[in-house]
Amino acid sequence: MQFPNETNLFQIEHALLLNNSYKYLLLRNLIEKSISDQKLAQQLFHAPFALLSHNTGSDPIFNYANLKALELFELSWESFTKLPSRLSAEPINQSERDRLLAEVTLNGYIKNYSGVRISSTGNRFMIKNAVVWNLLDTNKNYKGQAAYFDEWTFI
Numbered sequence: 045m046q047f048p049n050e051t052n053l054f055q056i057e058h059a060l061l062l063n064n065s066y067k068y069l070l071l072r073n074l075i076e077k078s079i080s081d082q083k084l085a086q087q088l089f090h091a092p093f094a095l096l097s098h099n100t101g102s103d104p105i106f107n108y109a110n111l112k113a114l115e116l117f118e119l120s121w122e123s124f125t126k127l128p129s130r131l132s133a134e135p136i137n138q139s140e141r142d143r144l145l146a147e148v149t150l151n152g153y154i155k156n157y158s159g160v161r162i163s164s165t166g167n168r169f170m171i172k173n174a175v176v177w178n179l180l181d182t183n184k185n186y187k188g189q190a191a192y193f194d195e196w197t198f199i
Contacts, residue, residue, distance in 0.1 A: 045107055047121040048089045058108055059085035062097060062190050065179045069153045074192065093194035094171075097179060098129040100188050105129065107188065116196065118163040134162050144176060148189055153177035157191075160199070169198045 048054040060081060063074050074095070075087050088095055094113040098104035109117070109124045117124060117132065133141040137160050148154055157174040174193035181187050 045125060048085070048110075053082050054085035054089045055108065056081055056085040058097070059088050061179055061181065061187060062088065062095065062108070064182075065187075065190065066175075066177055066192070068180060069177050070155075070175065093192060094196070095190070095192050096124075097190035098188050100186060103128050103130065104188065106132075108190075116163065116169060117161070118165050118167065123164070132161050134160065134168070145189060148176045148178060167198060169196045171196050 045055060045058065046052055048059075063077070063084060067073050067077075075084060075091065077084065079087070089110045091110055092112060094110065094116055096109040096113040097107055099107045106124050106127050106129050109119075109121070114121060114124055119127070130138055130141065140159060144154065144157060144159070153175060154177075155173075155175050157176055158170065158172045159174075160168055160170050162168050171193045172195040174191055176189060176191045179187040179190055
């Protein structure tokens, strides 16, 4: 997937997958949906909260990050979308992350998740009240998982 921009309509298909899955599972939109699909994709990419997702691989790779997530993880789009999502947590915290993702797989989503993440330069930050959910296409086929958080503290 290419860096979201006007040419690719800010990865509109993936933005709709993120929003529609969130709405299906949590009964609300990530952003007010009375706007056009293209505007939704653009606003999600430029949002003040972090939004990211990974694919369905056996060692899932990140396939989307909005600008806030790229900033927090201190990575370019190209680097972020090659990163196994497990590497967003320090090795000591990876078993907790694995438990979280298994719970999401089983239940569809979790709310109020907190955990420590690490940027590419080693900066650690605590995310709070994160929502993690399964990505489901229009036929309810599993397409990965996503996370949203708007609270973090550098530690």
